[in-house]
Amino acid sequence: MSLRHHEIAEANHRILNPLVESQLRLLGQVARVGPGTRILDFASGKGEMLCRWAEWFGSGGVGVDLSAVFTASARARADELGVADRVSFVLGDAAAYESEAGAYDMVSCLGATWIGDGIVGTIDLMRPAVRPGGLILVGEPFWLEEPPPGAADALGFGEGDYLSLGGTFDRLDTAGVELVEMVLANQDSWDRYEAAHWVTIADWLAANPGDPDHAAMCDFLDRERGAYLRYGRRYLGWGVFVTRPR
Template sequence: MDIPRIHTIRESSHRIHNPIDATKLATLGRALGIGPGATALDLACGTGEMLCTWARDHGVIGTGVDLSSVFIERARARATELGVAVTFQHGDASQYVARERVDLVSCLGATWIGGGLEGTIALLDRSLKPGGLMVIGEPYWLSDPPDEAVAACHLTRKDEFGSLPDLVDRYDELGYDLVEMVLADKDSWDRYAAAQWLNLRRWADANPEDDLVPQVRAESRTAPRDHVRYQREYLGWGAFALMRR
């Protein structure tokens, strides 16, 4: 049980696996006013940077879960590096519910674990204390994509996402108040996407006999063009903090 190898190659240098940089992640942590000893659960945690740095900066304790064994090993190494009291489990985040409810639950950029936004919010809510904070990372359209080709570039349908106001309305309809948000900008999108191009190229050069090389080299050619034509112009992304009404 693991994620496709191409994904770990693509994001091999990333500490944050979304278009939000370390400064924005720290801004969100400060804005939420998290106190020492707050308990947290991060589903689809990647390499654990949010949980580790919030443990270092705010005294959070808790657990991260991810399907990637590669990412989980890196997350554990990061926790050791920072000397923080967080743990990481390799497993299917879509099936994970905390034994005891926590103060903060999160899923950044992986709402597929619950079959979409609504299902993921319902999953996270099962682990959250009353009055706790839920942090969701989710895309939205900055402007209406001109055709399905733009949506297909993001492996989605045109109607799968709405605008930012549409997304805020969905949170409201699901019974949650939006209490904070930090949004990606073009620069943070560039840093996230462009690092992938370098990761892919270096891996392909270092592993010329690997069966995955043709796929990696093909993506190395198309990904930059897709990004500058579609991604940075049409797709937004934000980390949204919610509280159940």
């Protein structure tokens, strides 16, 4: 799926992951975000986490995202919430982003660990920017129970891309970080993320019958909705793992 397809499907989302606002707030609390906390957010999407944390907790930081559409939304959100003096958004590839070493209290990547070819490689990308004693936050899917044959493929994953919660814990260990907290999505919050795609895409399809991406968006809706109802809702979890580099 191209970036444009996600931009269409998530036109009405603010949070581009399966957490709802109360969980985003809880995540900031458990990660001890406070006045002056500096955060570098890889794949920042529409910037909701950085902007809301700045509003709620007085933090600041930089988001990096590949989508011009999402980055424009993030900048508009920062203006809307009156936090643009503390948060900024850079358009670009997070994997190639050069940050000052040790300049941030926290580096995060929620829902985009493909940027480092998986959770271990993504943590390697994030680590240089974190100050000693700082935190790395990674948002990642995991299997709630052993998925049946065909589940990973239907959900668009390779076999072995994601593991159980215990396996994910082992991968964090391999990456050289210690898990110190976490906030997990639940079925209701997953529904808000997934089901909100369906109405957005259905409305877009009705409004854009001649668009060159019309057929692809029909496929996207059919596949995503079916895979979520058949497999994702039961077998797939998602959470943000709060870790400290060893």
